[in-house]
Amino acid sequence: MEYTIFILLLPVLMFLFLGLTGHKLKPSVAGICGTISLGIVAVLSYLTAIQYFTAPRVNGIYQTLIPYNIEWLRFTQHLHIDIGVFLDPISVMMLVVVSTVSFMVHIYSxxxxxxxxxFHRYYAFxxxxxxxxMGLVLATNIFQMYIFWELVGVSSYLLIGFYYTKPTAIAASxxxxxxxRFADLGFLLGILILSFFGNTFSFTELMSGTCETVLKTAAGQTFLGGSVIAWGLGLxxxxxxxKSAxxxxxxxxxxxMEGPTPVSALIHAATMVVAGVYLVARMFPLYIGFAPDVLSAIAYVGAFTALFSATIACxxxxxKRVLAFSTISQIGFMIVALGVCTGMxxxxxxxxxxSMxxxxxxxxxxxxxxxxxxSIIHAVHSNEMDHMGGLRKYMPITHITFLIACLAIAGIPPFSGFFSxxxxxxxxxxFSPVIGWLMTFVAGLTAFYMFRLYYNIFWGKEAEHEHTPHESPLVMTFPLMFLAAITLVAGFIPFGELVSSNGEAYHIHLDVVVxxxxxxxAVASIIIATIFYRKPEQTIPNMLxxxxxxxxxxxxHRFYIDEVWMFITHKVIFRCISTPIAWFDRHVVDGFMNFLAWSTQEASFSIRGFQSGRVQQYAYVFLIGALVIIVGLLLFI
Incomplete structure (x- = not known):
């Protein structure tokens, strides 16, 4: 499966091509080139998935494949950084996810x-x-993952700030x-701790029996009450x-959300925000083996985040902000699912x-x-729900596909979200009835705020518009219909047969009670949302x-967490830490260096007369010096 290297090469080559020559091309040509390139990547990803998942299992487990790998940097006999392609069930699954969503976004854009x-710059980004x-999910080692992890951050910065003349977009990027970057410092420290004790960056070696023995020995070393391995995995x-917000x-x-809407789809659906989930899944055997308490803490963080963000979304x-907080909540579900695991x-x-x-x-x-x-924003030129309402009459395709997605995320069968x-x-x-009921309540909130969104957009009171809203062109509605079709059937995929905690096939059993x-x-929440928002007069929500x-x-106001961050950064970090450090640097460090320069200059001015060039003066100084030495010798002998 050496062809998988082209899954990495094609996007970066297209980035270089469009970035360097795109301004010389017609915008449509640049878009077509970028889209065709991603179409080829999508085909290669599907081919990889088909070939991988149809291959015979060995001892009931899909084998890990590394079709391409080169050594990049070597530090010691055992410690080195490689660049390659790593294929296992979750990386192959992620190939399908990333390529599908990215390809649809390319077409839609x-x-x-x-x-x-x-336009060409947008497609280059x-x-x-x-x-x-792609480089992140195909990484063969944690340092390769970190390199592409940071590149994802750079890419998101470029795309969120695409409208670089807009102050809000600049601030958001x-x-x-x-x-x-604050969080990624922890990731880097964790990598250094893990690689120091494991003496490797490789995923296969970290999960192997030899490295496991070394890590078990290192796990006995503690710091502030926890093992150093647990600290590393926690960081x-x-x-x-x-990354997963x-x-x-x-x-x-x-x-x-200040970036273009298709960028929001790419960031929230298949790339940046799922990177954290993928990281925990990739390191899952180590979390289970050496840091089960950290894994439990991860579950509680995910549960609180899911509840917190769902409340704000309401x-x-x-x-777009409703969908943003919805994403945070759904990522919380995935994190909880990983955290409640108790074994392999x-x-x-x-x-x-x-979770996967x-x-x-x-x-x-x-x-x-x-x-x-x-598509809705394209029609009404606004993000606010007050400028919408009654759009189902003007945008039938967008209406039906959006409703399918709302039913899926609400967990209504037979849509895909219900099964997962x-x-x-x-x-x-x-794992815990408390966590179970909490997540059930969050699922109810999800159904409520999504149908609040649905009714405010497509039903309710129709807003006045300068131009009559209309359905988007086929190039935009085709991705909607394609993704809606996947949403309708994805729940019936025997996912457990392909991806599981230990690689063995798992037949999904529907828990009837749950x-x-x-x-x-979910149905009760939808009914409540219908009563509240179906009619133009929203008296109940206003009263509540x-x-x-x-x-x-x-x-x-998002529970004023942004204001808390601003207080911590400006009033605490900047004023109490950065300002004293800046004063010390300016007055003590710079002052000392300035003193050295001043004293050297003054001394040089004082003694420059000795370099007059007059022989008589040199002879006089020589004679005085000789006499001083002679007198000194006579006194001390």
Whole structure:
């Protein structure tokens, strides 16, 4: 399967081609080139998946393949950094997810971004983003993953700030870049700790028996009450929490909506935000073997984040921000699913399979939601729900596909979200009834705020528009229909047969009790949303908003977490730490160096007369010096 290297090469070559020569091409030609390149990448990814998953298992397990690998940097006899392609069930699954969503975004952008200044630059950045995410999921070692991890951050910075003349877009891109850099420092420290004790960066060696013995010995060494391996894995999750927008690093994601809407679909569905989930899944055997307490803490972080962001989504009025907080909540579901695993066995590791399954289904219907939102914004030229209403009459394709995605994320059978979310809830109940009921409640909130969004857009009171809204062109509606079709059938994929915690086939069993409860909660939430928002007069929401004004205001302002971050950075870090350091640097360090320069200059001016060039003066100084030496010798002898 050496051809898989072209999955990496084609996007980066297209990035270089469009970046260097795109300005000389017609915008449509640049878009077609980028789209064809991603189409080839998608075909190669599907071919890889078919070839990999149809290959015979060895001892009931899909084998890990490394069709391409070269040594890049060597530090010691055993420690070196390689660049290559790593194929196992989750990396192959991610190839399908990333290539599918990216390809649909490329097609969709041909219509959505038509006429935009910098069209070729946009497609160049899309290719770079895809290359970065492909390199991340195909990494053979944790340092290669880190390299592409940072490249994903750079790519997101470029795309979020695509409208570089818009101050809010500039601020959002910087915010995303800086916040994730804070978290990525933890990831780097975790890599260094793990590689120091494991003496390798390679995933296969870290999971092997030899390295496991070394890590078990190192796990006996403690720091502040925890093993150093647990600290390393915990710090690595810190990086994942930043990329996947877990609390409190979630603040960058809603502002990332300042980028073009297709970019939002790419970031939220298949690339940046799922990187943290993929990281925990990739290191899953180490978490289970050496840091089960860290894994449990990860579950609680994910649960709180899911509840926190779902609550905020219930009151947002910008449709893209509703979807942004929805993404944070759904990523929380995936993190919880990984955190509630208690072992490598397929039943103990049910959450692992459920997390990857939900990552797959969520990528499709969340991309559909964002692209549908882009179609709506394209029609009404606004992100605010107050400027919408009654659009089902004007945009039938967008309406139906958006409704399918809403039903899927709400967990209504037979849509794909029902099957993956049911497995997460089953795993959560198995771990702790408290976590199980909490996630069931969050699932109900999800159904509520998504149908609040749906009714405000397509039903309710029709807003006045300068131009009559119309359906988007085929180049934009085709990706909607394609993703809607996947959303309809993806739940029936025997996902457990392909991806599981220990590589063995797992037949998904529907937990009737959990499924019945979750469906009832979802249906009840949809009914409540229908009563609240179906009609133009939204008297009940307005009454509740006034009655619970404090909670409503706090949720509208995202519970003031952004303000807390600003206080910490400006009042604490900048004023109490950075300012004293700057004063010390300016007055002590610079002052000392300036003193050295001044004293040297003054001394040189004082003694420059000795270099007059007059022989008589030199003879006089020589004579005085000789006399001083003679007198000194006579006195001390």
């Amino acid at each position: 041909m219509g959505y971004m038509k006429g935009e200044k910098g 899309l290719s770079l983003f895809t290359f970065a995410m 910087k915010k995303a870049f800086i916040v994730t 690595m999750f810190l990086g994942g929490a930043g 877990m609390f409190p690093f979630h603040i960058w994601l809603p502002d990332a 009151v947002q009025t910008d449709i 066995d397929t039943h103990e590791g049910l959450g692992y399979m459920a 399954f939900h990552l797959f289904t969520h990528a499709m219907f969340k991309a559909l939601l964002f692209l549908g939102a882009g 979310k049911d497995e997460i809830l089953a795993a959560a109940f198995k 499924a019945s409860v979750s469906v009832c909660v 908003g006034k009655k619970f004004r404090g909670l409503h205001t706090a949720a509208t």
